[in-house]
Amino acid sequence: MSELQHTSAATRRDAVIAARDLTKRYGRTSVVDAINFDIAKGEVFGLLGPNGAGKTTTILMLLGLTEISAGRVSVLGFDPARQPLQVKRRVGYLPDAVGFYDHLTAVENLAYAAKLMGLGVAERSRRIAAALTRVRLLDVADKRVATFSRGMRQRLGLAEIIVKRAEIAILDEPTSGLDPQATIEFLDLIRELKAEGVTVLLSSHMLDQVQRVCDRVALFRAGKISIMGSVAELSVKVLGAGFVVEVEADGAGIARRLAAIPGVGNVETLAEDRFRMTADRDVRADAARAVVAANGALRRLSVDEPSLEAIYAHYFQATPPGGVRDAA
Amino acid sequence: MRREGSAFQGVGAVFVKELSDNISSVRMLMLELLIVLTAMAALYEAITALRQNTAEDPFLLLRLFTVSQAPLPSFVAILGFLIPLMAIGLGFDLINSEHNRRTLSRILAQPIYRDALLLGKYLAGLATITISLTALWLLVIGLGLIFLGVPPGGEEIARSLAFLVIAVFYAGVWLSLAMLLSIVFRSPATAALVALGIWLFLTVLWPMLAPAIAQAIVPPDPRFAALGLDTPGTAIWTQLLQRFSPNDLFGEAMLAVLSPTTRTLGPVFLDQIRGAVMGAPLPFGQSVMIAWPQTVGLIACTIVLFVAGYVLFQRQEVRA
Numbered sequence: 001m002s003e004l005q006h007t008s009a010a011t012r013r014d015a016v017i018a019a020r021d022l023t024k025r026y027g028r029t030s031v032v033d034a035i036n037f038d039i040a041k042g043e044v045f046g047l048l049g050p051n052g053a054g055k056t057t058t059i060l061m062l063l064g065l066t067e068i069s070a071g072r073v074s075v076l077g078f079d080p081a082r083q084p085l086q087v088k089r090r091v092g093y094l095p096d097a098v099g100f101y102d103h104l105t106a107v108e109n110l111a112y113a114a115k116l117m118g119l120g121v122a123e124r125s126r127r128i129a130a131a132l133t134r135v136r137l138l139d140v141a142d143k144r145v146a147t148f149s150r151g152m153r154q155r156l157g158l159a160e161i162i163v164k165r166a167e168i169a170i171l172d173e174p175t176s177g178l179d180p181q182a183t184i185e186f187l188d189l190i191r192e193l194k195a196e197g198v199t200v201l202l203s204s205h206m207l208d209q210v211q212r213v214c215d216r217v218a219l220f221r222a223g224k225i226s227i228m229g230s231v232a233e234l235s236v237k238v239l240g241a242g243f244v245v246e247v248e249a250d251g252a253g254i255a256r257r258l259a260a261i262p263g264v265g266n267v268e269t270l271a272e273d274r275f276r277m278t279a280d281r282d283v284r285a286d287a288a289r290a291v292v293a294a295n296g297a298l299r300r301l302s303v304d305e306p307s308l309e310a311i312y313a314h315y316f317q318a319t320p321p322g323g324v325r326d327a328a
Numbered sequence: 329m330r331r332e333g334s335a336f337q338g339v340g341a342v343f344v345k346e347l348s349d350n351i352s353s354v355r356m357l358m359l360e361l362l363i364v365l366t367a368m369a370a371l372y373e374a375i376t377a378l379r380q381n382t383a384e385d386p387f388l389l390l391r392l393f394t395v396s397q398a399p400l401p402s403f404v405a406i407l408g409f410l411i412p413l414m415a416i417g418l419g420f421d422l423i424n425s426e427h428n429r430r431t432l433s434r435i436l437a438q439p440i441y442r443d444a445l446l447l448g449k450y451l452a453g454l455a456t457i458t459i460s461l462t463a464l465w466l467l468v469i470g471l472g473l474i475f476l477g478v479p480p481g482g483e484e485i486a487r488s489l490a491f492l493v494i495a496v497f498y499a500g501v502w503l504s505l506a507m508l509l510s511i512v513f514r515s516p517a518t519a520a521l522v523a524l525g526i527w528l529f530l531t532v533l534w535p536m537l538a539p540a541i542a543q544a545i546v547p548p549d550p551r552f553a554a555l556g557l558d559t560p561g562t563a564i565w566t567q568l569l570q571r572f573s574p575n576d577l578f579g580e581a582m583l584a585v586l587s588p589t590t591r592t593l594g595p596v597f598l599d600q601i602r603g604a605v606m607g608a609p610l611p612f613g614q615s616v617m618i619a620w621p622q623t624v625g626l627i628a629c630t631i632v633l634f635v636a637g638y639v640l641f642q643r644q645e646v647r648a
Contacts, residue, residue, distance in 0.1 A: 056647060057647075060433075060646060060647060063437055065433060065436055065437065065646045066645060066646060066647075082331065082332070083331075083332050084331070084439075084441070085332060085333040085337070085439045085440075085441070086332065086333075086439075088437055088438060088439040088440075089439040091437075092437075093433070093434065093437035094434075095430065095433040095434055095437070097430055098430060098434055099429040099430030099431040099434065100429075100431065100434075101349075101429070101431060102429070103349075112341065112345050113434070113435070113438055115338075115341035115345075116338045116341050116342075116435065116438035116439070116440050117438055117439060118337070118338075118439065157434070160434070
């Protein structure tokens with residue numbers, strides 16, 4: 001809890017999105033229930049959670065596309081409910097399973113969106129050509145979108161955000177339904193956006209992908225953010241340790257020596273010559289020294305980065321819905 | 329608190345895109361073919377009838393619109409029947425198709441209000457119909473010139489222009505209805521079926537039901553029946569009920585505007601038309617006065633249906 005507050009206090013200074021007690025109710029059920037989060041400029045923030053956890057609703061509230069029931073949200077200093085045009089001028093949105101006008105070409109689709117953005121003719125064609133080049137769709141620019149694959153449509157959606165020169169890109173389930181190759185390409189594009197200083201907010205239930213691009217994540221569950229932070233922070237919080245190091249070595253008393261390394265939580269002996277230790281930092285160098293000091297033969301030293309999937313599974317299995325609030 | 333910026337930002341872009349979609353669509357081509365072919369048949373019959381009987385008629389051109397030769401109804405009657413079909417054909421999937429194509433949230437994430445999308449789409453639909461009707465109107469006048477050889481007078485042009493304007497509003501009623509249904513129903517097929525159901529009910533069933541209901545409200549008086557007359561109360565109720573149908577309003581307005589001798593649209597007592605020169609045409613202004621209530625009715629109906637759709641659309645959730 002204290003760490004969470006610490007993180008948000010550190011980022012509040014340059015937060016581009018700040019939500020306070022953001023709530024969305026349909027009738028008497030809360031779809032999004034008093035969530036708080038800050039997103040700093042230039043970071044990639046992931047909203048994680050099962051379907052129906054309130055991720056898309058949160059995104060729509062950020063864009064002013066659905067009414068806020070209670071609480072406040074500020075996007076780049078604007079209130080999306082009162083100044084939606086200001087927000088939408090600066091924020092690009094790629095909806096879940098984005099749709100285009102199938103009878104129009106890629107360029108025509110982008111031109112329509114660009115017209116709605118209020119861009120002039122010359123500016124429009126310049127930006128569209130540049131954006132299509134970046135998402136590698138230039139050779140199909142004049143093909144009708146009906147012929148496009150899902151991956152191409154997603155990239156076209158990203159091109160629209162590039163045309164807008166958005167300061168914040170909000171991507172809803174951007175990689176669901178993509179084949180692995182398309183996913184990798186798409187994640188590269190997200191990294192390119194980040195490199196340009198664009199803040200990226202993405203929602204997903206594909207955990208390993210989120211882990212690959214996100215600086216911080218928020219785990220959604222039943223309309224609440226149950227836990228938030230960087231993947232390393234989360235793993236410390238949920239799994240109790242950040243790093244799992246496996247050592248394969250012969251020698252006497254290695255387990256004891258490994259356990260003595262500062263920062264190591266516990267050491268499991270998997271086999272006579274195999275040990276697994278959990279630590280809050282990367283302790284491979286110390287482990288190697290310890291084995292050598294014991295005159296042991298070091299055969300293998302591997303580190304498992306904390307996997308978001310493990311955190312997620314562990315967290316949601318360990319915590320019944322009622323206990324979420326306390327955990328957060 | 330007022331929202332910032334203009335609600336009309338982006339209307340132009342939506343309008344141009346939708347208009348070009350409408351005009352280039354196969355659906356529009358089919359509707360136009362249907363209307364032009366039927367109207368041409370009606371016109372051909374009218375021209376043949378007029379050529380056989382070129383009596384002294386100061387409004388020969390207008391007769392083209394109103395003369396009916398069995399088995400075909402008049403040009404105006406055919407339009408009264410087909411304009412709704414065209415408007416429904418253009419409007420039944422205005423909004424729900426955006427939902428189903430999943431383009432709605434992407435478009436609304438651009439810096440425009442929902443107003444712009446709705447208004448742009450509506451105006452584009454209306455403009456499409458206006459273009460078609462204007463083309464049809466020019467066709468009638470052209471054919472009249474060629475086959476009748478009588479140049480139209482100023483008043484005839486004015487009256488036929490009034491026809492064009494009222495027809496556009498009539499189309500507006502049905503376009504608003506179709507758009508409303510496209511907002512209410514997520515499936516375009518449902519919206520289309522409901523719209524067509526309402527259209528058939530109002531054009532075919534209602535003219536038969538209205539007299540029956542009127543007779544239930546005011547039973548016919550046997551004394552009038554013995555004289556071979558309609559009971560005034562029943563006749564008034566019948567007309568009142570029939571006017572709930574936009575078709576009836578359109579028909580009445582057309583009668584007043586295109587038949588200059590029309591002095592009244594409802595039943596009148598003899599003393600009310602004392603001194604009137606029967607069969608003499610009314611001035612254009614007076615005819616417009618007679619058609620005015622009906623025209624206002626059509627405009628009001630358009631506005632009410634549009635506003636209903638507008639309110640629903642503003643409150644609708646964007647997500648599919």
